[in-house]
Amino acid sequence: MKKALFIVCMLFAIPQLFAQEDKIKVIVIGAHPDDCDADAGGTAILFASMGHKVKFVSLTNGDAGHYAMGGDTLAKVRKEEAMEAGRRFGVSYTILDNPDGKLLPSLENRLDVIREIRKWEADIVIAPRPNDYHPDHRYTGILVQDAAYMVIVPNIAPDTPALKKNPVFLYSEDGFQKPSPFQPDIAVIIDEVFEKKIYGMAAHESQFFDWLPWTSGNLDKVPKDEKGRLEMLANWRNFSPDEATRECLKKWYGDKALSAKHAEGFEICEYGKQPSDAEIRRLFPMLPSE
Numbered sequence: 001m002k003k004a005l006f007i008v009c010m011l012f013a014i015p016q017l018f019a020q021e022d023k024i025k026v027i028v029i030g031a032h033p034d035d036c037d038a039d040a041g042g043t044a045i046l047f048a049s050m051g052h053k054v055k056f057v058s059l060t061n062g063d064a065g066h067y068a069m070g071g072d073t074l075a076k077v078r079k080e081e082a083m084e085a086g087r088r089f090g091v092s093y094t095i096l097d098n099p100d101g102k103l104l105p106s107l108e109n110r111l112d113v114i115r116e117i118r119k120w121e122a123d124i125v126i127a128p129r130p131n132d133y134h135p136d137h138r139y140t141g142i143l144v145q146d147a148a149y150m151v152i153v154p155n156i157a158p159d160t161p162a163l164k165k166n167p168v169f170l171y172s173e174d175g176f177q178k179p180s181p182f183q184p185d186i187a188v189i190i191d192e193v194f195e196k197k198i199y200g201m202a203a204h205e206s207q208f209f210d211w212l213p214w215t216s217g218n219l220d221k222v223p224k225d226e227k228g229r230l231e232m233l234a235n236w237r238n239f240s241p242d243e244a245t246r247e248c249l250k251k252w253y254g255d256k257a258l259s260a261k262h263a264e265g266f267e268i269c270e271y272g273k274q275p276s277d278a279e280i281r282r283l284f285p286m287l288p289s290e
Helices: 002-021 035-049 071-089 107-120 135-147 191-201 205-215 226-236 243-259 277-283
Strands: 025-030 053-058 092-095 124-127 168-172 186-189 263-268
Touching: 025 035, 025 107, 025 135, 035 053, 035 071, 035 124, 035 186, 035 191, 035 263, 053 071, 053 107, 071 092, 071 191, 071 205, 107 135, 124 135, 135 168, 186 243, 191 226, 205 226, 243 263
Parallel strands: 025 053, 025 124, 053 092, 124 168
Antiparallel strands: 168 263, 186 263
């Protein structure tokens, strides 16, 4: 009787075990609290809504990005904002305690990035390209590049078990043209979650409604009410697909790409796993099947 009961229990457990194994694990790595949100927030929401696991990691604590606050006070504010953003996006949020504006592609930081990717057991790693106006953004791209492949080498950071396979490493979309323009290999339509992405980004109040408007001389134009702020942010960061991203969308969505208003593009890094189109569709289940 006990044996029969055990077999029945296992039969019920097997589908659950397979479901757990099928969970895709995505880690998005940015330089500052709010970078991941802007770079891949819509795609993150789609993954999370389908039951997959997403983690945002900021390599700095953001303690320099404000005109009136700084140091520990600002770092605390930005951490609280990030935690709220994580709740809105439905993702985990980790902030490393490196000072803002002083990030370097050091061995210590590389090992930290390797550990974060390993601990998450990532299938997909998303980060900025290493060409950008901000040195923290550039060095984040370099650190993640340097972590690619090393995440499967057991003797590197041996305190954290190495991954058994190299993840797919992706660059998030940017508009920089030199030394080479961004070339999307994957693009995701985020129309259905665009408002939720904007709402998630809006949790970073100190950035989108204080610091960045101040740097552009538009602080006096920021609305005081939440509705007005969300509208401002949606107009400012509308994530409308450019020509290259639109062409990429056509590959994955067909005619639906023509009507897409908001999208996020990703370029495959040569240093990670090189997925086939079939593997990309498996790793990005929000893309329509062929």
